[in-house]
Amino acid sequence: GENVEQHPxxxxxxxxxxxxxxxxxxxxxxxxxxxxxxxxxxxPQLIIDIRSNVGEKKDQRIAVTLNKTAKHxxxxxxxxxxxxxxxxxxxxxxxxxxxxxxxxxxxxRLQVQP
Amino acid sequence: xxxIHQWPATLVQPVGSPLSLECTVEGTSNPNLYWYRQAxxxxxxxxxxxxxxxxxxxxxxxxxxxxxxxxxxxILSSKKLLLSDSGFYLCAWSSQGGNTIYFGxxxxxxxx
Numbered sequence: 613g614e615n616v617e618q619h620p621x622x623x624x625x626x627x628x629x630x631x632x633x634x635x636x637x638x639x640x641x642x643x644x645x646x647x648x649x650x651x652x653x654x655x656p657q658l659i660i661d662i663r664s665n666v667g668e669k670k671d672q673r674i675a676v677t678l679n680k681t682a683k684h685x686x687x688x689x690x691x692x693x694x695x696x697x698x699x700x701x702x703x704x705x706x707x708x709x710x711x712x713x714x715x716x717x718x719x720x721r722l723q724v725q726p
Numbered sequence: 727x728x729x730i731h732q733w734p735a736t737l738v739q740p741v742g743s744p745l746s747l748e749c750t751v752e753g754t755s756n757p758n759l760y761w762y763r764q765a766x767x768x769x770x771x772x773x774x775x776x777x778x779x780x781x782x783x784x785x786x787x788x789x790x791x792x793x794x795x796x797x798x799x800x801i802l803s804s805k806k807l808l809l810s811d812s813g814f815y816l817c818a819w820s821s822q823g824g825n826t827i828y829f830g831x832x833x834x835x836x837x838x
Contacts (some may be wrong), residue, residue, distance in 0.1 A: 618769075644825045655816060655829040656770070663825075705825070713760055713785075715826055718769040724770060 614639040614706035618717025622704045626725050633720045635702035636684040644680060644705040644715065645685045653683050659700075660687070692724045728753035732817040734832035739837055745790075745804040747833050749817030752798065757819040759800040760827065761792055763815040776800060777822075812837045 615638040625631050637645075646661035662669045662676045662685065669676050673692075678685040689696055699721050703714040739745060741816050752834040761773040772785045774792035782792050789808060793801045800817055818828040 646826065655832050657829070658826055661825065687819070713758075713772050713775045716762075716770040 614642060614704055614715040616702060616704050616715050616717040618702050618720060620720060621718065622721045624723045624725060626659075627692060627694060629692055629724045631692050631696070631720070631722055631724075633687045633700055633702070634684060635686070635717050636682075636705075636713075638683070639704070639706040640680075640683060642704045643704050645676070646703050647674075647687050648701045648703065648716075649677060649698045650701065650719075656701060657706070663711040689722075692722075694724050694726050697722060697724045728819075728826060728828070730817060730819055730830040732763055732815075732833055734833060735831065736834045737836070739807050739835065741809055741837055742806045745802070745807050745811070745835070747802040747815055747817070747835075749800045749802075749830055751800075751819045754798070754819070754821060754823055756797060758822060759794060759798065760818040760820075761802050762816045762818060762829075764816065764832075766813070770816070773802070807835075807837045809837050811835065 618635045643664040647659050648656035649659045650656040660671050660674050660676050662678050667678055673690050675688045699719045701719050702717040705714050729752045759776045762770045763773050764770050772781055774784055776782050776794045779794050779797055790804050815833045818827045820827045
């Protein structure tokens with residue numbers, strides 16, 4: 613099955629700096645890669661996603677890049693703000709028949725220092 | 727619009743007691759349904775998923791079970807809870823053929 617590795621586990625940046633979180637996946641047939649943000653005690657919420665036919669996608673201050681050859685994808689947050697502080701999860705979906713479930717990375721705790 | 731609800735929101739149960747967490751989805755039909763567990767400070771582990779009524783797939787061996795008695799209802803159960811069952815349980819759904827998975831509010835379970 614799919615295996616997703618995520619780094620770093622914790623990340624502290626100054627307000628206004630950029631933050632980068634990286635993930636690798638194992639199943640070369642995976643075709644969907646979302647990123648979720650989870651605030652303390654809350655449910656994870658989708659912030660951006662990318663499909664395997666696209667190399668980069670941007671939405672205001674966040675962007676995701678995908679390198680299918682290397683099987684890795686990254687989340688980039690620019691001009692970080694204190695409200696960006698949360699745990700971020702990457703995920704990938706393999707191509708197992710009938711299995712639409714996502715495999716998640718272990719999460720990155722981002723702290724933006726004001 | 728589609729909504730997902732799960733309950734109870736918090737639960738404190740003694741070791742060896744039973745468990746029942748319930749999840750319902752509104753505003754869609756024939757969704758894919760999922761149960762994930764998140765241990766304290768950890769990632770999201772898939773426990774069960776279902777593509778239809780009565781169709782349950784288990785990802786990891788454990789003392790938990792899942793059932794889908796109706797199209798938009800998903801139940802997580804245990805006959806005898808273990809301390810290691812403590813965690814944040816998240817129900818989720820996606821549309822058939824859809825990519826995005828949407829999570830419920832979550833249920834905090836503490837086994838004492």
